[in-house]
Amino acid sequence: MKxxxxxxxxxxxxxxLSAEPVTFEFWHAMAGTNGDxxxxxxxxxxxxxxxxxxxxVFKGSYADTxxxxxxxxxxGQAPAILQVYEVGTATMMAAKGAVxxxxxxxxxxNAKFDPKIYIPAITGYYSTTEGKMVAMPFNSSTAVMYYxxxxxxxxxxxxxxxxxxxxELFADAKKIKEAGxxxxxxxxxxxxIQLENFSAWHNVPFGTLSNGFGGPxxxxxxxxxxxxxxxxxxxxxxxxxxxxxxGRENKxxxxxxxxxxxxxxxxxxxxxxxxSASKFDFGVARLPYYPEVKGAPQNSIIGGAALWVLTGxxxxxxxxxxxxxxYLSRPEVQAYFHEKTGYLPITTAxxxxxxxxxxxxxxPGPEVAxxxxxxxxPTANSMGIRFGYMPQIREYEDQxxxxxxxxxxxxxxxxDKMVELxxxxxxxxxxxxx
Amino acid sequence: xxxxxxxxxxxLPYLLVLPQMIVVVLFFFWPSIQAVWQSFFLQDxxxxxxxxxxxxxxxNLFMDKSYAASFLxxxxxxxxxxxxxxxxxxxLAVQANRKIxxxxxxxxxxxxxxxxxxxxxxxxxxxxxxxxxxxxAWVLQRKLGVNWNYLLDSNQAFLxxxxxxxxxxxxxNFVFFLAGLQSVPATLLEAxxxxxxxxxxxxxTIVFPFLSPTTFYLLVMNLVYGFFETFPIVHQVTAGGPxxxxxxxxxxxxxxxxxNLDLGGSSAQSVILMFLVIALTVFQFRFIERRVTY
Numbered sequence: 001m002k003x004x005x006x007x008x009x010x011x012x013x014x015x016x017l018s019a020e021p022v023t024f025e026f027w028h029a030m031a032g033t034n035g036d037x038x039x040x041x042x043x044x045x046x047x048x049x050x051x052x053x054x055x056x057v058f059k060g061s062y063a064d065t066x067x068x069x070x071x072x073x074x075x076g077q078a079p080a081i082l083q084v085y086e087v088g089t090a091t092m093m094a095a096k097g098a099v100x101x102x103x104x105x106x107x108x109x110n111a112k113f114d115p116k117i118y119i120p121a122i123t124g125y126y127s128t129t130e131g132k133m134v135a136m137p138f139n140s141s142t143a144v145m146y147y148x149x150x151x152x153x154x155x156x157x158x159x160x161x162x163x164x165x166x167x168e169l170f171a172d173a174k175k176i177k178e179a180g181x182x183x184x185x186x187x188x189x190x191x192x193i194q195l196e197n198f199s200a201w202h203n204v205p206f207g208t209l210s211n212g213f214g215g216p217x218x219x220x221x222x223x224x225x226x227x228x229x230x231x232x233x234x235x236x237x238x239x240x241x242x243x244x245x246x247g248r249e250n251k252x253x254x255x256x257x258x259x260x261x262x263x264x265x266x267x268x269x270x271x272x273x274x275x276s277a278s279k280f281d282f283g284v285a286r287l288p289y290y291p292e293v294k295g296a297p298q299n300s301i302i303g304g305a306a307l308w309v310l311t312g313x314x315x316x317x318x319x320x321x322x323x324x325x326x327y328l329s330r331p332e333v334q335a336y337f338h339e340k341t342g343y344l345p346i347t348t349a350x351x352x353x354x355x356x357x358x359x360x361x362x363x364p365g366p367e368v369a370x371x372x373x374x375x376x377x378p379t380a381n382s383m384g385i386r387f388g389y390m391p392q393i394r395e396y397e398d399q400x401x402x403x404x405x406x407x408x409x410x411x412x413x414x415x416d417k418m419v420e421l422x423x424x425x426x427x428x429x430x431x432x433x434x
Numbered sequence: 435x436x437x438x439x440x441x442x443x444x445x446l447p448y449l450l451v452l453p454q455m456i457v458v459v460l461f462f463f464w465p466s467i468q469a470v471w472q473s474f475f476l477q478d479x480x481x482x483x484x485x486x487x488x489x490x491x492x493x494n495l496f497m498d499k500s501y502a503a504s505f506l507x508x509x510x511x512x513x514x515x516x517x518x519x520x521x522x523x524x525x526l527a528v529q530a531n532r533k534i535x536x537x538x539x540x541x542x543x544x545x546x547x548x549x550x551x552x553x554x555x556x557x558x559x560x561x562x563x564x565x566x567x568x569x570x571a572w573v574l575q576r577k578l579g580v581n582w583n584y585l586l587d588s589n590q591a592f593l594x595x596x597x598x599x600x601x602x603x604x605x606x607n608f609v610f611f612l613a614g615l616q617s618v619p620a621t622l623l624e625a626x627x628x629x630x631x632x633x634x635x636x637x638x639t640i641v642f643p644f645l646s647p648t649t650f651y652l653l654v655m656n657l658v659y660g661f662f663e664t665f666p667i668v669h670q671v672t673a674g675g676p677x678x679x680x681x682x683x684x685x686x687x688x689x690x691x692x693x694n695l696d697l698g699g700s701s702a703q704s705v706i707l708m709f710l711v712i713a714l715t716v717f718q719f720r721f722i723e724r725r726v727t728y
Contacts, residue, residue, distance in 0.1 A: 063693050070479045070695075091695060095480035182566075246566055247585050248673055254567045392694040402676035406586045425696075432476050432483050 021046075021053040022316045025079035026324075027072075028056055029065040029305065033272070034139065037340045045327045052320030054081075062088075062305060063391075069310070073098055078310040080317050081324075083138060085305045087390035089126065090212060092308050093134060094388065094433045100309040100318070102325065103132040109322035117329070117347045121299050121373040125384035126306045129213050135306035136325050139343040141269035142300045142369050143193040145169075145287055150280040151262030155179035162285035169263065169288045170233065173242050176262035183244035184237070185263035188252045190401045191394035192303055193265050193287075194230065195222050200382035201287050202226055203298040212386035216430040220387070220422045223415035226293065231404065231411040238405050245405050248398045253277070267303060268369035271342045284365035286372050298382045299375045304343060335359075344370055388429030393422040466708060473701035491702035500678050501686075508682040511596060512660030519600040519656055520649070523607030528637070530608075531615040541612065548605035552663065556670025559598040563671075584672070588679035591672045595680050598671060599664045607652050614648035615641065650726045654718050661710070683707055 030038045035058055042056045059065040062085040069082040084092055092099055106113035115123065115133055121142075126135040149159035155175040163169035173184025187193055199206040204226050209218035237243040244261055246252025256264035257277040266274065271284070289296040309321055327333060334350030337343065339359050344366065345351050351370055354360065360367040376382075387393060397418050404414040441447050473492070476485040495501045530540050547555070562570045565583040574582040584590040618641050626636050642649075665685045668674060674681035674689065681689075687707065691700030 066695075067692055074481050091479060094478055095482055097482045098480040244566065245583075245585055247564075248675065252566075254564070258567050260566055389694060389696065392690070392696065395689070395694065398673075399675060399677050402586060406588070406676055408677065428476060432478060432485055 021051055022320050023053045023055060024081070024313065024317045024320055026054050026056045026081040026083075026307070027059045027065055027069055027079045028083040028138075029059060029062045029085075030083070030139070031058065034341050034343075037337060041328070041333060041337065044333075045324055048327065049323070052323060054320070054324050073310060073312075076312065078312060080309060080313050080321050082308050082310055083305050084135070084308050086125065086303050086384075087394065089135070089306070089384075090216075090386045090388045090390060090429075093386070094216070094429075098311055099134070100311050101132065101134045102126075102136050102309060103134070105309055105318055105322055106325070109319050111322040111326050113326070117349060119344075119346060119348060119351070119370075119373055121378050121382070122302055122344065122346050124378050125302050129210065135308045136328065137302075137306045137346045138304070138328075139269070139337075139341065140302040140304040140346060141267045141343055142302050142373055143189070143197045143265060143287060144268050144300075144365070144369050144372065145285045146256060146264045146266060146274060146282055147285060148256070148259065148262045148278075148280050148282050151176050151179070151181055151259070155181075155262065159281075159283070162283060163263075163288055164286075165291045166230070166233070166288045167291070170237060170242070173237065173261075173263055174240075177240075177242050181260065181262055182241075183255075183261040184242040185265075186244045186246045186252045186255045186261045187265035188246070188250040188270075189265075189267070189303075190248075191397040192267075194234070195227065195397060196385050197287065197300050198230060199227065200301045201289055201298055202293045202296045203379055203381050204293070205381050206385055207387060210380035211384065213380070213383060216388060216426075216433040218387065219426055220393070220419045223412070223419045226290065228412045228415055229290070231415060235404055235411050245402075268344065268366055269304065269342055271363075271365045284368045286368060297372075297375060299378055300369075300372045301382060301384050302344070302373070338366070339363075342366060344373070348374075387422075387426060388433070389422075389425040392425055393418075396421045469701045469704045469708070471701075472697055473705050474698075476698050479695045479697060487698065491698045492706075494699065495702055495706070500681075503678065504681050504683055504686055507592075507678075507680065508661060508684070511592070511599075511664070511680075511682055512657050514596045515599045515603065515660035515664065516653060516656035518596065519603035519607055520652060522600070523604045523652075524611050524645075524649075526604070527608050527611035527615055528641075531612060544608050545605050547602055548609070550602065551666075552602060553666040553670060555598060555602050556667040559594065559601075559667070560671050563594055584676075586676050588676055591676055591680050595664070595667055595671055598667050599660065602667075603656055603659055607656065610648050610652055611645065614645045618644045646726045650718075650723060653722070654715075657714065657718075658711075661714075662707075683710075 026042065028038055038056055042054045046053050057079070059068045065082070066084050066088050069078065069084070072078045103113075103115075115131065118133075118137070122137045122140045123133050124131075126137055127133045145162065147162050152159040152172075155172070155178070157172055157175060163172045169185065177184045196206055199222055204224055205211065206222045207218050207220045209215060212218040234243050238245065244255055246255040250266060250270060252264070253266065253270065253274065254277070255261055256266070257274055259278075259280060265287070268284070274282070286297065287300060307325075309318070329347060331347060331349040331353045334345040334347055335353040335357065338345040338350060338354055339357075345354060355367075400409065400414045400418045403409045404411055409417065474486060474488060476487050476491075477483065526544055530537055530544065550558070562568050563582075563584065565571045565575070565585055571582050574580040582590065584594050622640055623636055626640055631639070661682075662684050664682065665688055668680055668682055668685045669688075672680040674685055683703065684707065687700055687703045690696045690703065
């Protein structure tokens with residue numbers, strides 16, 4: 001009798017101690033390895049304390065995840081944290097009643113938060129013009145150049161000296177084709193790499209008002225002389241068969257990994273899959289630039305996704321989210337995420353940690369990407385891109401680029417058309433978000 | 435005259451159709467009404483800002499030349515898919531219906547593609563025909579000397595999605611045609627043969643009329659498929675490209691709504707599609723069904 005009373009008392013005490021943690025959801029689009037790593041980080045956070053429990057939920061593609069978040073918000077069932085890809089940034093920023101800015105969340109919860117520990121080219125993308133962080137960068141990547149060392153050797157080029165400027169690259173690409181390869185170079189993401197990153201890397205505007213950071217009155221201006229020159233060059237090389245078109249987004253991956261071309265522009269986020277798919281030794285190098293452009297190279301800009309905090313939750317949940325974000329920013333967590341997924345660390349401390357762990361000795365590629373972001377302090381032209389209807393704008397760019405390559409429209413007229421189509425959508429965006 | 439049945443109470447029939455009505459209202463009428471409603475607004479996806487714009491979303495579409503082009507592309511595509519899928523399936527069904535060795539094997543093989551999800555079908559065709567890494571593309575380019583590059587050649591892209599979409603539908607049509615053929619009385623065919631009618635004559639005067647209800651049903655289904663269910667193939671294989679050469683209406687609706695988050699514009703397109711379906715159905719039942727003998 002006494003014993004059972006003791007057991008009951010012990011159980012009651014145990015129940016009181018292990019009071020239900022405050023639970024909140026984190027909707028994301030991380031599949032495969034990235035999904036496993038995300039799960040692991042959340043599990044580790046949950047194990048590191050007992051007050052809060054973050055529940056990661058995989059919602060499909062980036063677009064699916066964003067749509068699920070929107071639908072849930074409209075139904076009053078939103079998750080506390082929603083992962084949104086970089087092209088959704090302007091839409092999220094415009095959704096004022098729906099988003100709780102990260103800087104505000106951290107301040108309200110007295111969380112240890114020093115914006116200076118983050119890599120500016122990464123957090124800048126998700127900050128206001130005053131530098132206040134609105135969303136928490138999660139998985140960030142940037143565009144780099146991959147080159148096939150075997151192809152370089154066969155073409156009589158030095159496999160340890162990748163081209164640094166565009167004219168050098170064009171010359172090398174021609175030699176690779178002459179050496180018997182079907183083509184010289186190709187690119188993924190014509191929009192993100194050859195327009196957005198290209199403009200930032202040369203410190204020329206992609207649009208007005210600091211590439212849209214200044215508000216919805218911004219318009220696209222990427223039909224400047226430099227971009228026209230670049231597109232004309234690529235078009236001419238396409239006619240000669242030196243540039244091979246591999247499709248939209250990252251559909252050109254197999255063109256490089258199957259050895260059809262020697263040089264490829266793609267996200268550093270694809271480093272792991274390119275590594276496992278290619279049977280040759282390859283190198284990663286910085287994006288080339290046009291040497292006559294003053295100040296080039298500047299810094300490249302990021303792609304990927306960030307975590308947005310949605311409104312309508314109680315204070316306890318927000319405290320938990322703030323704790324989770326603090327946890328996420330820890331160097332060891334960031335370094336783990338970086339080394340396992342290939343995405344870039346968001347703090348300089350995490351970069352130093354990965355370096356001291358010897359990560360870049362075996363994987364020099366990701367360091368190239370980080371150094372490219374850290375190359376210079378970001379300017380109004382290289383902080384990022386923030387326009388409404390960004391997925392639509394990129395779609396116009398894809399469509400017209402194909403028409404340019406098919407010879408249906410001249411490069412200059414094509415860029416003008418992209419800008420004109422995009423600006424019509426931006427006028428709509430401005431009208432709604434005045 | 436057919437005998438009429440009457441329910442003992444007035445309420446019972448309504449009660450019996452109620453579950454069906456709930457489903458129809460909830461999943462068909464309600465979203466349709468929402469689409470009509472949303473097509474008159476400009477709104478931010480989270481619903482924070484809403485701006486009434488009247489018929490502006492429609493006006494934008496009708497002033498956009500590429501939308502008219504998309505209309506034409508969709509129509510040509512749907513008709514091409516329906517026709518080729520029907521003709522090929524009918525031909526195969528007639529052949530498989532004969533007494534040949536291994537008929538069961540052929541039949542099974544021909545039905546198989548229907549079990550493949552449309553999205554996967556798209557991936558298969560993508561891998562075979564990709565100009566840079568596809569196996570068939572390699573044969574076309576290196577062995578046959580065809581300048582195969584559907585990523586930039588609009589006609590090739592159109593041909594490819596038509597083939598991919600038809601391939602999938604042939605299997606479906608085949609099953610129905612085969613079932614239809616098996617219901618043609620053998621005695622009629624034998625009598626005709628004795629009277630001296632050749633195989634072609636027998637087919638057109640006896641078999642084809644017997645198949646007309648099946649053909650009509652399949653025509654309706656195939657056009658609907660061509661217009662509305664082929665979007666995973668387009669999504670996988672061409673993403674509407676090159677340029678806008680294969681941007682069919684239903685793909686554009688999905689793209690503008692789900693990816694581009696242009697809810698007003700996308701809703702206006704859905705409403706237009708809705709009227710298209712209504713018109714298509716009315717046309718088919720009024721004009722084509724009259725020529726069907728049940």
